[in-house]
Amino acid sequence: MLEQFARLNAKTASLKISGNPPLLDVTDLCGVLALLDEHHSWYIYAMIEQRRAHNMELLHKYIQQLVMQEMRKREFKSRKVKLMDFAYGVTKAALFAHFNPRGKCKVCNGLGFKAAKRCEHCNGKGTREYNWSEKVQYGFPHRRDLTRDWYRKSCGYYDQFIESILHEIAAELSEKLNKVRRQAIAYKRLESAVLFDDDL
């Protein structure tokens, strides 16, 4: 999915683009983004490194709101961190980990599965995960008193919550993109049928 969008941005250095001509053009891709709420655009622009910091900031604000809502719903309380700072920090840590993957999982070599079973080490994601203490450092850099155990117990649920929001955004983008792709393929078939059918 990302390759299609990465073509929009010549600066996307982290993605290798295959030599095949694109089936979808810029107009199609902009059409896909227009069908979805704007946080999908922030997600894709951050992924293809187009004004990444700015788009991650917008995504951060949006997700932080959802985290606050979830905290209220679950009547979350923290003795150590103000609720606003908690929502800010956990969102920052989870977003950072999502947008800066550290390469492949060592156990399954990035495949996400081993011997036809889902890799338990990376939970099928295939990426190398950040550990809890790295997340504390990233989300709460000025709080030396917070431990990785604290992150696991207090933030673990919300970390997963954010990750699932991000996966949902990616899945929705993928679904819309596939729909447009199927239409483009059908249109191409129709076009070549018109060109090559002698009866017409």
Ligand SMILES: [Zn+2]
């Ligand atoms: Zn793995």
